Amino acid sequence: MVPALRLVAVSKRFPGARTDAVADLSLDMPEGTVTALVGPSGCGKTTTLRMINRLVEPTSGSIDLFGTDIRQLDVHELRRRTGYVIQQAGLFPHRTVAANIATVPQLLGWDKQRVRERVDQLVGLVGLDPELLGRYPAELSGGQQQRVGVARALAADPPLLLMDEPYSAVDPIVRAHLQDELLDLQRRVRKTIVLVTHDIDEALKLADQIAVLNIGGVLEQFATPDELLRAPASPFVEQFLGRERALRRLALQPVGTGPIGPVPEVVEGLPTVTTGAPLREALDAIVAWGVEQVVVVGDDGSPVGGLDLLTITERIGNAPSRRDTA
Amino acid sequence: MNADSFIWWDWVDRHLGEIRTATYEHLRLTVIAVGLGFVLSLALALLSLRWRAARAIVTGLAGLLYTIPSLALFAVLVTITGFSTLTAEIGLVGYTLLILVRNIIEGIEGVPAAVREAAEGMGLNPLRRLVAVDLRLATPAIVAGLRIATVTTVGLVTVTGLIGMGGYGSFIDEGLKRSFSTEIVVGAGLSVVMAMALDSVLVGIQRVLTPWQRSSRHRTNLWYELPKPIA
Numbered sequence: 208m209v210p211a212l213r214l215v216a217v218s219k220r221f222p223g224a225r226t227d228a229v230a231d232l233s234l235d236m237p238e239g240t241v242t243a244l245v246g247p248s249g250c251g252k253t254t255t256l257r258m259i260n261r262l263v264e265p266t267s268g269s270i271d272l273f274g275t276d277i278r279q280l281d282v283h284e285l286r287r288r289t290g291y292v293i294q295q296a297g298l299f300p301h302r303t304v305a306a307n308i309a310t311v312p313q314l315l316g317w318d319k320q321r322v323r324e325r326v327d328q329l330v331g332l333v334g335l336d337p338e339l340l341g342r343y344p345a346e347l348s349g350g351q352q353q354r355v356g357v358a359r360a361l362a363a364d365p366p367l368l369l370m371d372e373p374y375s376a377v378d379p380i381v382r383a384h385l386q387d388e389l390l391d392l393q394r395r396v397r398k399t400i401v402l403v404t405h406d407i408d409e410a411l412k413l414a415d416q417i418a419v420l421n422i423g424g425v426l427e428q429f430a431t432p433d434e435l436l437r438a439p440a441s442p443f444v445e446q447f448l449g450r451e452r453a454l455r456r457l458a459l460q461p462v463g464t465g466p467i468g469p470v471p472e473v474v475e476g477l478p479t480v481t482t483g484a485p486l487r488e489a490l491d492a493i494v495a496w497g498v499e500q501v502v503v504v505g506d507d508g509s510p511v512g513g514l515d516l517l518t519i520t521e522r523i524g525n526a527p528s529r530r531d532t533a
Numbered sequence: 534m535n536a537d538s539f540i541w542w543d544w545v546d547r548h549l550g551e552i553r554t555a556t557y558e559h560l561r562l563t564v565i566a567v568g569l570g571f572v573l574s575l576a577l578a579l580l581s582l583r584w585r586a587a588r589a590i591v592t593g594l595a596g597l598l599y600t601i602p603s604l605a606l607f608a609v610l611v612t613i614t615g616f617s618t619l620t621a622e623i624g625l626v627g628y629t630l631l632i633l634v635r636n637i638i639e640g641i642e643g644v645p646a647a648v649r650e651a652a653e654g655m656g657l658n659p660l661r662r663l664v665a666v667d668l669r670l671a672t673p674a675i676v677a678g679l680r681i682a683t684v685t686t687v688g689l690v691t692v693t694g695l696i697g698m699g700g701y702g703s704f705i706d707e708g709l710k711r712s713f714s715t716e717i718v719v720g721a722g723l724s725v726v727m728a729m730a731l732d733s734v735l736v737g738i739q740r741v742l743t744p745w746q747r748s749s750r751h752r753t754n755l756w757y758e759l760p761k762p763i764a
Contacts, residue, residue, distance in 0.1 A: 260654055286656030297651030301669050301745045311655055343745040359655075369654075 209274045211238035211367065211399035212259065217268035219254055219424070228254045229424030231268070236416075238273075238366075239397040243410035243417045246447070251424030252403045256369050259401060260289045272367065287311050290360030290368035290398070295376050296352040298344040304355050305340040311363040329358040332395070334388055350381040357389070361396070368398045374409065386412055407448060411436070411459060419444050432459055437524055456523045457487035465522045467503050467512035479504045482511065486522060489514045541715045552719070559700035559727060562690045566622055567683050570629030577630070578637035579663075588638070595631035603628070603692045611696055621693040628689055629682040636678025640671025673746065676739040680732050687728040691720065701727075 213236070219229040229251040236242045244252040257263040259270060261282050270277050277285055298307050305326050312322045330337050333354045344352055353373060360368055374382040386409060393400065404410050410417050411432045419427045419435070421443055428440040436452045436459070439445040448455075463482030471477060478492035479502045492501045493516060500515035545552070577595075581588035606624050614620040644667050652666045668675075694702015701720040708716030740747070 262650075262654060283656040283658055286654055291651065291654035293647055293650055293654070295645075295647040297645070297647035299648060299652070299666065299670075300645075301743070310657075314656060345745065356651075 208237070209271075210235040211240075211273055212236040212242075212401065213271040214255070215269045215271070217255070217258060217265045217270060219251070219258060219263060220266045226423050227251075227266075229258070229265075232420075232424060232426055233268075234418055234426075234429060236399060236401065238399050240415040241393060241400040241402060241413055243402045243404060243414035244420060245404055245407055245410045245417060246420035246427075247405065247422065249422050250420035252405075252420055253371055255420075255424065256371055256401060256403045259367075259369055260286050260291060287314055287363060288365050288367070290365045292353075292356050292360045292368065292370040292373045294372040296344070296356035298352055298355055298359070300344050302343075303340065304335075304342055304344070304347070307344065307355055308358045308362055310359060315363055325362060326358075329361060332361070332392065333358045348381075349377040350385060353377060353385055354388070357392070361398075366399060368400045370400060370402045372403055372405070375404070375406070382409075389413060408455075411455060419447060453523060454487060454490075457490055457519065458485045460486045460522065462486055462489055462503055462514065466518065467514055468500070468518050469513060470510045471500055471502060471513040474502045474510055477502045479510075480514070481506065486514075486519055490516075490519055493519075539714055540718045544715045545719060552723070555699060555701050555703060555720075556723065556727070558698070559687070559690050559694075559702075559724070562618070562621055562625065562693060562698065562700060563683065563686045563727075563731070566625035566686050566690075567629055567679065569622065570626045570633055570682060570686075571679065573626065574630055574633035574637055578634050578641070581634065581638055582641060591634060592631070595634055598627045599631040603689055604695070607693060607696050616697050618698065620696070621690075621698045625686055625689055625693065629686060632682045632685070633675075633678045636674050636681075637671065640674030640678075641667045643674060644670045672742050673739065676735055676742070680735045683731045683735060684728045687724055687731065691724050694720070 212234075214232055214234045217229060217232045218227055220227045232251075232255060234242070244255055246252050254263055258265050259272075259277070261277060272280070272285075298304075299310070302310075308326050308329055309322045312325055317325070326340070327337070329335075330340065335351065335354050335358065339347060339351060339355075344355070347355065353376075356373070360370075374385050377385065390413060402410070402413060414432060416429065416431050417435055418429045421427050427447075428435060428444045430438075430440075433456055435444065436448060436456045439448055439452075461482065462480055462484050477498055477500065478496045480489045480492060481504055483506075489501050489503075493499070493514075500513045502510050503512040503514055505511045577587075577591045581591045603624065606627070607620065610620045610623055614623065648666065648670070649662070652662045657665065690698075690700050691702035691705055694700045694704075695706050697703070701724045704716040704720030704723075708714065708718075708720065
């Protein structure tokens with residue numbers, strides 16, 4: 208299948224620069240997935256994103272959107288069909304929330320009725336209070352502004368959504384909330400999303416695949432979050448991921464998505480975890496209660512299995528056999 | 534009535550027709566000057582924003598023009614273009630340029646980078662970005678410039694009165710020649726009143742054009758609205 212977005216040997220060197228900002232980058236992003244571009248400042252992640260909507264033109268290489276080279280598309284047309292969310296939201300201060308959201312539909316010449324219906328629909332989609340529609344951005348909190356930014360980007364229902372550090376300007380509590388909302392939103396709209404972030408935890412939480420870039424736009428690794436944590440391809444990736452990789456892998460994996468043991472013979476006095484909870488919660492319960500295993504319960508609260516330390520360990524691939532040879 | 538009175542009201546009464554004519558002349562010279570100045574400044578500002586070199590030249594020349602004393606400038610211009618409206622307007626327009634060009638540039642440069650990025654990234658073409666985003670957001674700075682330019686021009690038009698262009702300046706001129714204080718007071722006083730009135734009109738226009746600034750955080754002070762003392 209043709210990926211939604213394909214970068215082929217894309218390089219960018221800015222005029223007057225001695226080194227590349229992005230070097231020979233090739234990535235395939237399947238339709239309906241979230242791809243995170245992560246790395247330290249100067250790794251070219253934002254430049255890469257901006258090449259996708261042609262705010263920056265590559266020096267060499269090509270970018271295909273659903274099989275079509277984006278250079279063959281009209282640049283304004285391409286941008287109107289690509290959602291773009293940036294840090295600080297970048298809302299138009301002189302336009303009301305409703306007018307901000309309606310920007311691209313209006314550019315595309317939708318009739319008033321259709322625009323109004325779409326705005327109402329989006330407000331519901333991003334969880335915004337409809338009362339805010341008549342307000343100006345300065346009257347909104349940072350989190351609300353960011354929701355408006357997402358609604359505005361999704362207004363014309365673009366297949367591709369580009370997000371540049373969308374949550375770095377809001378406080379950690381709001382950020383976590385907005386991230387959860389994005390995951391929930393993505394389950395419903397299934398966009399192809401490219402997310403730029405310097406926050407590896409944000410990438411691990413939101414992305415289906417992560418491209419780790421080093422200074423100069425060199426791709427260090429392109430893998431799923433689990434694969435990245437399990438087998439970092441280089442010391443750079445390992446360092447960028449930070450410590451406690453096993454615990455973070457446990458946090459990514461829900462109890463119900465892999466093998467679990469049988470229901471313990473005696474379940475009284477044992478802590479329970481639901482099938483939807485991450486494995487890390489099961490481990491936490493084992494450690495906190497000082498027990499050998501936890502009871503896994505279904506949505507209705509009835510026991511469906513058990514999890515002990517060994518099973519949890521095997522689930523993330525660090526089987527005892529490997530430890531024995533160490 | 535006392536012969537030494539500062540202002541003779543019966544003189545005012547007898548010259549209402551002349552005062553009306555002078556008001557019209559004064560207003561006309563001012564509006565043309567600020568209007569032409571604004572159009573010219575907008576073009577120069579956009580040129581300056583596009584080319585760095587143009588900016589240095591434009592602001593340099595406008596600044597130089599601004600330093601020339603008005604009376605001297607008009608005196609020189611009269612030798613070239615004679616006692617005409619053209620002479621008056623060349624000088625008047627010239628004096629508006631520095632303030633207007635600078636404020637338009639600052640206003641447009643003050644548009645937040647994130648807003649520009651969003652506008653471009655959403656596919657607004659350059660003309661639409663300029664008109665619908667940059668100029669709209671620069672409105673407060675542009676109007677601020679227009680207010681200064683207008684008030685300054687109203688004052689300068691009294692100087693063109695001295696070269697025979699009518700307006701309130703002609704009263705001041707005559708009053709000085711005849712040592713008649715009433716005419717000086719009327720000329721100067723009405724000039725101040727006109728400046729304040731036009732300033733208020735511009736503030737009103739700004740309030741209509743910038744509804745997003747109506748919250749208490751952004752307020753444009755009128756000349757009669759002094760900041761409240763701290764309790």
